[in-house]
Amino acid sequence: MRSIRAAAVGAVTLSLALAASACGGGSATGGGSGDSPKTLTYWASNQGASIEVDKKVLQPELDKFEKETGIKVKLEVVPWSDLLNRILTATTSGQGPDVLNIGNTWSASLQATGALLPWDGKNFDAIGGRDRFVDSALGSTGVQGEDPAAVPLYSMAYALYYNKKMFADAGISEPPATWDELVETGRKISKDGGKWGLGAEGSNLSNNIHQVFVLGKQHGADFFTADGKPDFTSDGAVAAVKQYVDLMAKDKVVAPGNAEYAQNQSLSDFAKGKTAMVLWQTASATFKSLGMKDDEWGVAPAPVPSGAPGTGKATNSMVAGINLAVFKNTHNRDGATEFVKFMTSDAEQKILNQAYGSIPPVKAAQADPAFGAPSTAVLRETLATSAAALPQVPDESQFETAVGTAVKELFADAAAGRAVTTESVKARLAKAQQQMLAK
Amino acid sequence: MTTTTATARPGARAAGTGTPGAARGGRRPGRLRRIGLPYLLLLPALLLELLVHLVPMVIGIVMSFKELTQFYIRDWGTAPWTGLDNYRVSVDFDAPVGEALLHSFLVTCVFTVLSVGLCWLIGTAAAVCMQDAFRGRGVLRALFLVPYALPVYAAVITWAFMFQHDNGLVNHVLHDQLGLTDKPSFWLIGDNSFIALLVVSVWKGWPFAFLIVMAGLQNIPRELYEAAALDGAGTWQQIRRITLPSLRPVNQVLVLVLFLWTFNDFNTPYVLFGKAAPEAADLISIHIYQSSFVTWNFGTGSAMSVLLLLFLLLVTGVYLFLTSRGRKTADV
Numbered sequence: 218m219r220s221i222r223a224a225a226v227g228a229v230t231l232s233l234a235l236a237a238s239a240c241g242g243g244s245a246t247g248g249g250s251g252d253s254p255k256t257l258t259y260w261a262s263n264q265g266a267s268i269e270v271d272k273k274v275l276q277p278e279l280d281k282f283e284k285e286t287g288i289k290v291k292l293e294v295v296p297w298s299d300l301l302n303r304i305l306t307a308t309t310s311g312q313g314p315d316v317l318n319i320g321n322t323w324s325a326s327l328q329a330t331g332a333l334l335p336w337d338g339k340n341f342d343a344i345g346g347r348d349r350f351v352d353s354a355l356g357s358t359g360v361q362g363e364d365p366a367a368v369p370l371y372s373m374a375y376a377l378y379y380n381k382k383m384f385a386d387a388g389i390s391e392p393p394a395t396w397d398e399l400v401e402t403g404r405k406i407s408k409d410g411g412k413w414g415l416g417a418e419g420s421n422l423s424n425n426i427h428q429v430f431v432l433g434k435q436h437g438a439d440f441f442t443a444d445g446k447p448d449f450t451s452d453g454a455v456a457a458v459k460q461y462v463d464l465m466a467k468d469k470v471v472a473p474g475n476a477e478y479a480q481n482q483s484l485s486d487f488a489k490g491k492t493a494m495v496l497w498q499t500a501s502a503t504f505k506s507l508g509m510k511d512d513e514w515g516v517a518p519a520p521v522p523s524g525a526p527g528t529g530k531a532t533n534s535m536v537a538g539i540n541l542a543v544f545k546n547t548h549n550r551d552g553a554t555e556f557v558k559f560m561t562s563d564a565e566q567k568i569l570n571q572a573y574g575s576i577p578p579v580k581a582a583q584a585d586p587a588f589g590a591p592s593t594a595v596l597r598e599t600l601a602t603s604a605a606a607l608p609q610v611p612d613e614s615q616f617e618t619a620v621g622t623a624v625k626e627l628f629a630d631a632a633a634g635r636a637v638t639t640e641s642v643k644a645r646l647a648k649a650q651q652q653m654l655a656k
Numbered sequence: 657m658t659t660t661t662a663t664a665r666p667g668a669r670a671a672g673t674g675t676p677g678a679a680r681g682g683r684r685p686g687r688l689r690r691i692g693l694p695y696l697l698l699l700p701a702l703l704l705e706l707l708v709h710l711v712p713m714v715i716g717i718v719m720s721f722k723e724l725t726q727f728y729i730r731d732w733g734t735a736p737w738t739g740l741d742n743y744r745v746s747v748d749f750d751a752p753v754g755e756a757l758l759h760s761f762l763v764t765c766v767f768t769v770l771s772v773g774l775c776w777l778i779g780t781a782a783a784v785c786m787q788d789a790f791r792g793r794g795v796l797r798a799l800f801l802v803p804y805a806l807p808v809y810a811a812v813i814t815w816a817f818m819f820q821h822d823n824g825l826v827n828h829v830l831h832d833q834l835g836l837t838d839k840p841s842f843w844l845i846g847d848n849s850f851i852a853l854l855v856v857s858v859w860k861g862w863p864f865a866f867l868i869v870m871a872g873l874q875n876i877p878r879e880l881y882e883a884a885a886l887d888g889a890g891t892w893q894q895i896r897r898i899t900l901p902s903l904r905p906v907n908q909v910l911v912l913v914l915f916l917w918t919f920n921d922f923n924t925p926y927v928l929f930g931k932a933a934p935e936a937a938d939l940i941s942i943h944i945y946q947s948s949f950v951t952w953n954f955g956t957g958s959a960m961s962v963l964l965l966l967f968l969l970l971v972t973g974v975y976l977f978l979t980s981r982g983r984k985t986a987d988v
Contacts, residue, residue: 302949309729326952330726420845422932474822477844479930611726615951622932629845629934632821651752652951 254549257556258291260303262318262539264371264573266506268294274572282559288552290316301614307544308332315547316556319367321357321538322423322607322617328359328366329611334543334550335364344368344558354578357536357606367540368561369578371570373499374599375427375534377517383412383493384515392494392517394524396460399494403470406493414470416483416492419628422621425461426607427535428496429624432457434532434605435522440620445610447653449620449646458624459642466631476625476632487514498537501592502574516595518603526603534604538578576600612653619649713965720958729954742959753947757960759935760943764919767850767939771857772914776907778858779865784895787873797870804863812927815856819843819928844929849937856924861917865910872906873899908979915975916968940964 259279265271271294279290293314295303301323307313308330319327327333334340336358341347347355354372358365377399379392387406393399403414418424433440438453448454465471472492475483484500486492488507496519504514518526519533526533541560543553559565566582576597577583588597607613623645631637719732720742728735748754782800786793803811818825820843827840843852880898889897922941925933933942944964948957 305729305949305952309732311730326726331730420930420932472822473842474820474840477821477842618932618946618951625845625932626935629842632842633846648752652756 254552255287256289256291257316257547257549257552258293258314259556260300260314260317261292261294262300262320263294263296264539264575266503268296270506274569278560278565278568282556285559286552286555288549288555290556304332305330311546313544313546315544315549315553317542317544318370318539319542320423321354321367321369321536321540323614324357324359324366324540325609325611326614327542328363332545333366334545334547334553335366336368337364340554341368343554344561349561349579349581351578351580351583351600353536353600353604353606354538357538357609358540360609360611367542368557369538370541370560371539371573371575372578372600373537373539373575374596374604375431375496375498375519375537376595376599377494377496377519378487378500378504379494379515379517380487380490380492381513381515383490387493392515393520394517395522396520398524399520400464400468400470403464403468403494407470411491413472413486413492414494415464416478416486416495417465417471417475417628418478418481418483419465419476419632420479420625422625423617425621425624425628426617427498427537429454429458429461429620430535430607431519431532431605432460435530436460437530439608440616441608441610441612445608445612447612447616447650449623449650449653450643455639455643455646458620458627458646459637459639462624462627462631462637462642465628466637473632476628498534499574499576499596502572511592516592518595518599521603526599528603528605532603532605534599536600536604536606538575615653619652620646623649716958717962719954720962722955724953724955724958726952729952732954735955738955742955743963745956746959746963753956756938757940757943757947760938760940763850763936763938764940767854767857767937768915768918770854771861771918772911774854774858775861775865775914775918776911778862779867780869780903782862782866783869783873784899786870787899800866801863803859804867808860808923809927811860812856812924815852815859816844816928819852845934847934847936849929849934853925853928853937853939856928857918857921860924861914865914868906868910869903872903876902912972912975916972919968920964 261271261275263271265274272292275292275294279292283289297320300318300320304313304317304319304323304327308327313332319333328335336347338347350369351372354369355365358367358369377392383406384390384392384402387402389402389405393402399415406412406414417428430440433454436453436457438448438451438457440447440449440454442448465473465475472486475486481503483492483495484497484503485507487495488504488509501511501516505511521527521531521533523531525531541557543550543557547553560569561579563579563581566577566579567585567587570577570582571587574593576588576593577585582588583597588594608616610616627637627642627645630641721737721739722728722732722735723738723741724732724735745751745753746757749758786796817823821827821840824843826843827837830836831840841848843849876899880902881894884894884898920941921939922945925937925939925942926945929937929942931946933939933946940960941964944957944960947960948954
């Protein structure tokens with residue numbers, strides 16, 4: 218009996234000790250991010266083919282930074298599926314990184330939380346001035362008229378990637394420049410059993426948004442009114458969503474199976490020669506990691522109705538990209554600013570953007586001949602002349618979920634062989650809009 | 657047989673310690689220590705329980721009365737109080753948010769009834785079949801418990817691969833090999849997603865029912881079956897007249913636990929479908945997650961959680977009330 222009691226007391230003590238030490242460990246790692254001026258915590262987004270690739274790209278640069286300034290940067294590469302939740306948690310608890318990457322479309326949403334350091338004139342001066350950056354990239358850093366919530370780090374744009382061999386096999390010499398040509402090209406290729414014209418990521422909410430946003434521009438529609446209210450059911454918006462889903466439903470150039478794709482399966486289909494085209498942002502690095510040689514694929518501007526990309530209805534891409542933000546709660550603001558200055562310096566911009574196949578949003582770096590290769594030239598041209606920023610409104614990330622889900626459900630209808638009509642599209646979009654307004 | 661003796665022992669010990677305690681009733685400090693010690697031993701667990709379960713629950717309830725959107729999450733103490741607004745939005749079944757919640761609730765109810773029913777049926781059937789010793793029983797038992805022992809994420813991700821439209825095993829067997837469907841079906845989007853979810857849930861849940869019922873069966877004396885067999889009762893009659901009534905207390909807890917787990921299940925739909933579950937498989941936990949984390953409206957999400965909590969409390973209360981009353985009358 219006594220031994221049992223002793224054992225029980227021992228067990229309780231042990232479990233208490235464990236619990237206490239677990240708590241201690243948690244707060245130490247959580248709160249220690251900026252207590253010392255000689256360390257910084259940096260959350261990087263997953264830009265390369267895998268998290269390991271990112272670590273290999275970034276670590277040498279961070280070592281360089283430590284050598285220059287004596288500040289040690291603790292790197293954590295956060296997968297996309299977790300990044301926004303992690304940022305929200307950090308915002309709520311006040312325990313976050315010092316510096317972090319954000320998807321540039323989240324800028325306005327995160328700006329509204331007040332968790333990020335605003336980049337006013339003084340802060341911009343500390344990193345070399347606002348005018349070092351390209352205007353289109355700065356247009357995606359927060360609500361217009363307010364101090365940006367972040368500075369541009371990598372810029373990306375959508376383009377049409379095509380498989381040269383599949384085009385040659387189907388007797389196609391030129392990549393399509395208009396949507397009609399794209400559908401025609403797609404049909405020629407889709408005739409062949411098991412091969413399809415175009416790939417899509419029907420269950421990837423963000424990608425759905427990027428695509429229908431651009432199509433919306435081409436139909437003269439924005440998904441938000443000028444004063445930031447959701448406006449999903451305008452004729453243009455309905456036509457845009459219908460046109461995108463019709464690529465599967467009516468034109469049959471997208472394989473029905475793509476309706477459930479959400480993890481870049483369309484890119485591996487492309488690399489395997491199952492689909493001939495994808496509309497994607499800066500895919501070159503991914504193709505390489507999937508085993509495709511650079512001369513096996515070609516790249517052309519994404520289609521527009523007129524065939525000549527430009528502004529307004531000739532928009533053919535969103536301004537995609539990654540911004541670098543400083544967490545307002547950092548205890549090491551000077552070090553964090555120093556790190557942002559380093560990451561946006563001309564030299565680092567060249568190294569990092571080349572590694573990721575993206576375009577530097579810093580003017581001096583962008584002019585470098587390294588970004589003049591045909592594959593990047595198309596993206597650079599698109600960003601400069603025919604890309605538009607997604608709505609910079611606080612509700613943007615809710616919009617991605619609500620409308621992205623509506624498009625996903627419509628793809629599911631199309632895949633199941635159910636009719637996708639103007640009415641069914643409008644009904645889905647109306648529901649999405651009501652959910653936004655209900656709060 | 658070993659289990660029977662093991663379960664009998666604590667009862668005997670409790671009786672043993674009870675008698676000397678009553679005999680020494682006059683000595684106060686000793687009695688106090690005797691009564692106090694169990695509470696003292698419980699104290700750490702109680703404190704941790706408070707910290708881990710109750711505090712977040714209370715905070716959640718407080719949150720449900722606030723307008724907690726992205727504008728306030730940084731310092732959520734400053735979020736304005738909204739009274740019952742979040743609840744009003746959640747239960748306004750004519751408006752889209754309430755309608756979606758109601759739909760999700762109904763889907764969850766149907767799903768739970770089917771899943772719990774099937775888990776119980778399969779688990780009980782398997783346990784009864786394996787009541788008598790035969791060669792290979794141990795191996796089969798271990799095999800049956802594998803789904804329960806696997807980490808949920810790993811198991812469900814495997815299922816997600818198997819349910820893929822183009823390369824999935826399920827379509828390969830049903831369509832390519834057996835030719836049961838005209839064309840490959842979609843399991844992860846559209847209406848079939850409900851079936852996919854149910855299959856995974858039952859696959860994951862029935863071993864638990866099997867385990868519990870199997871343990872319960874060990875406690876039924878063999879003599880009862882022998883006597884019944886002598887009286888000419890067949891297998892079916894033995895199951896109906898002896899096995900099931902003897903399992904009654906076990907089943908009561910089992911069904912309640914399965915119900916609570918299934919109704920609240922988040923991992924299965926989340927891993928299977930991601931952040932936006934198809935409408936046909938929009939279970940309430942993932943719906944609430946989406947209402948709070950994805951749309952950044954934590955107040956409404958909390959209100960929905962509180963409603964869910966109240967519903968589960970109500971169901972559990974009614975269930976316990978009914979079953980305990982049934983048991984008392986049965987005992988009489």
